[in-house]
Structures are given as structure tokens and as C-alpha cells.
Amino acid sequence: MAPPPISLAASFPQNPKIHQIPISRRLSPTVGTASPSRSVSSVDSQRAKTDLLRLISDQERGLRTQTNPSKRKEIIGAIEELALHGDGTITTDSSLSCTWRMLWTTEKEQLFIIKNAWLFGTETGDVLQVIDVEKGLLNNVITFPPSGVFFVRSEIEAEPPQRVNFRFTSAVIRGSKWEIPLPPFGRGWFESVYMDEEIRVVKDIRGDYLVVDRAPYSWKE
Numbered sequence: 001m002a003p004p005p006i007s008l009a010a011s012f013p014q015n016p017k018i019h020q021i022p023i024s025r026r027l028s029p030t031v032g033t034a035s036p037s038r039s040v041s042s043v044d045s046q047r048a049k050t051d052l053l054r055l056i057s058d059q060e061r062g063l064r065t066q067t068n069p070s071k072r073k074e075i076i077g078a079i080e081e082l083a084l085h086g087d088g089t090i091t092t093d094s095s096l097s098c099t100w101r102m103l104w105t106t107e108k109e110q111l112f113i114i115k116n117a118w119l120f121g122t123e124t125g126d127v128l129q130v131i132d133v134e135k136g137l138l139n140n141v142i143t144f145p146p147s148g149v150f151f152v153r154s155e156i157e158a159e160p161p162q163r164v165n166f167r168f169t170s171a172v173i174r175g176s177k178w179e180i181p182l183p184p185f186g187r188g189w190f191e192s193v194y195m196d197e198e199i200r201v202v203k204d205i206r207g208d209y210l211v212v213d214r215a216p217y218s219w220k221e
Helices: 042-056 069-086 108-120
Strands: 098-105 127-132 137-144 148-159 163-174 179-182 187-195 199-204 209-214
Touching: 042 069, 042 098, 042 199, 069 187, 069 199, 069 209, 098 108, 108 137
Parallel strands: none
Antiparallel strands: 098 127, 098 209, 127 137, 137 148, 148 163, 163 179, 163 187, 187 199, 199 209
């Protein structure tokens, strides 16, 4: 029997619009610890960051990029440029612990859900990575305002300076009065190649890319 329509009172925002962060904020050098032997130009890194945010601002979290190879190439080029400014920094410390909100990705599975949530009578809200470095936990979360959620729990192990290894442990799709557990599946790693007090840029084991910002709220199960 198919589960009933999703209708759980949610603890996350109900506005499914893509959240954009201002691209004119000044880069703070305090997040992402630089190697003593490397000097990072905040002016150049701010320019690269601004360029990346401009390129992804109209891409509907990556949906439009899927059908535009030239735009994808341009965005990935901007990511690689920003990654140069993150080279030599530590991005696996406590500053990684956060509720991160997806701005753009190449991950096909997530983009498929974003695009097709309407088939289930809902729409996709915020897509999140919730990381707790101290506890060694990661939740990948897809919200369906006003009430539903799908999340995958993982255990993580930091591998400085930038890699995090993960192992999926369980998954749940939850509505207002029902919950369907799913079996754990898979393991891998991701690297936060750039991180500051506003955004983080990620490459993973499959060659996918992810750009996230720090959400203005903390997601809890």
C-alpha cells in the first residue's frame, strides 16, 4: 500500500525557493585554517567566490545546468579556480559542523528528486547536509514542505586536511503519522576543497560537485 500524503509539522522553513546568499559580502579568512607556508589572497578568493555564486544563481540548484554543457563546464571551471584558494587549508575541523544548505550540485539522484517531487503531490524544499564532526555524524536531508522529509544517516571519519570518509547506516522517509525505514547502503568520501564562514565547495568520490551555504537554522531529526 502506498504511504499517505506527506503531512508532518516540520521544523524547517516552508518556502521551497532556492536561497541565494549575497555575493558582495567580504570573505572572512577565519574559517578554513591556512597552512603557514601558504599565503592566500583574500581579494582574489573573493573574486573567484563571487564569480561562482553569480554563475549558479539562476541554475535552479543544478536543474538547468543538466541540459547546458557549456554552463556546466563554466561552473566547474569556477569551482576549480576557487579550490586553488582553498588548497592547503584544513576543512575537516569543527568549523565543518553545521547545517549546510544546497545551492547547486551535479548529483543526479538529488536533482531527480528535486525535479519530480510534484509527482507525489509535493515539492522539494531545502536540501541539506547536517554535519557533526565531534560526534562523527552526517545526515543528508531532503525536505518536502510543509511537513515531509527524507534523510540518510551516515557515520563519518575526518581525514585532514580536506577529506571526510562516510558510511551510510540507515535511511528514513517520514510523514505526519508514518515512517518508512530503508536499509543502509554505500560508503565513500567527499572533499571540502573550499570553505569559509558562508559557503563550502565539495568534490566527491564519484566526481560530482556540490556548493552549499550555512543555513540560518539547525536541522534536527
